[in-house]
């Protein structure tokens with residue numbers, strides 16, 4: 001299968017997981033207990049051998065095919081969304097490798113439950129939050145930037161008078177808003193009060 005098709009195909013599986021994952025993090029707005037309750041409801045769907053095996057394989061395919069696309073699209077003067085697609089992809093490659101290594105090491109080496117407390121530990125302790133807030137924030141924004149760039153490239157029709165370019169900007173804007181709301185939910189007083197690590 002050509003690299004671009006492979007990248008597109010595995011992205012569907014990852015995007016489904018990320019949608020559920022970010023919804024789960026959004027639930028931190030309702031407090032730690034709500035975040036944990038939603039994670040416990042979702043885990044049977046994504047943390048069984050079959051789904052998790054597929055998800056981790058899709059991430060590997062996404063990163064390897066993405067880096068090949070990044071190298072193949074090294075064209076001078078790639079601007080706007082075309083450039084954003086390459087650089088957001090590169091950030092996602094780095095983020096996914098670090099994030100998954102941390103989650104797996106937390107689970108299998110440190111024997112921790114990688115739940116809400118694991119996720120918010122670095123986000124709520126100074127000076128580690130100086131790294132973790134931009135690290136997670138950029139990942140969420142990069143994910144939306146990557147999807148917005150794909151939309152701008154593929155979409156041909158206007159919706160409600162918005163051109164494909166304006167629609168892509170709207171997707172990016174929603175991503176930035178969601179990043180701010182998520183970072184608020186994961187670092188607000190109630191998340192800090194529930195810190196255990």
Ligand code: HEM
Pocket residue numbers: 004005007008011012014015062063065066067069070071073085086088089090091092093094143146150
């Ligand atoms: C969260 C994971 C990711 C998702 C959901 C995703 C999704 C997509 C999609 C749907 C496309 C459009 C493909 C097409 O035109 O049919 C695309 C393009 C692209 N992706 Fe990703 N991707 C992800 C991660 C990555 C990573 C890790 C890289 C590494 C650098 C990357 C680099 C690229 C590049 C360079 C293109 C543009 C290809 C071109 O213009 O020919 N992506 N991505």
Ligand code: HEM
Pocket residue numbers: 017018021025039043046047052055059092099100103113114115116118119120136137139140143182186
């Ligand atoms: C707000 C930022 C984020 C935080 C705080 C966070 C936190 C976490 C935590 C705590 C887990 C462990 C889940 C469990 O044990 O059930 C996890 C797993 C995971 N996260 Fe994130 N995450 C964030 C953003 C992202 C993004 C943007 C992506 C993808 C682009 C992503 C991809 C994954 C993947 C693939 C897993 C592994 C799921 C598994 O197999 O158990 N995360 N994350």
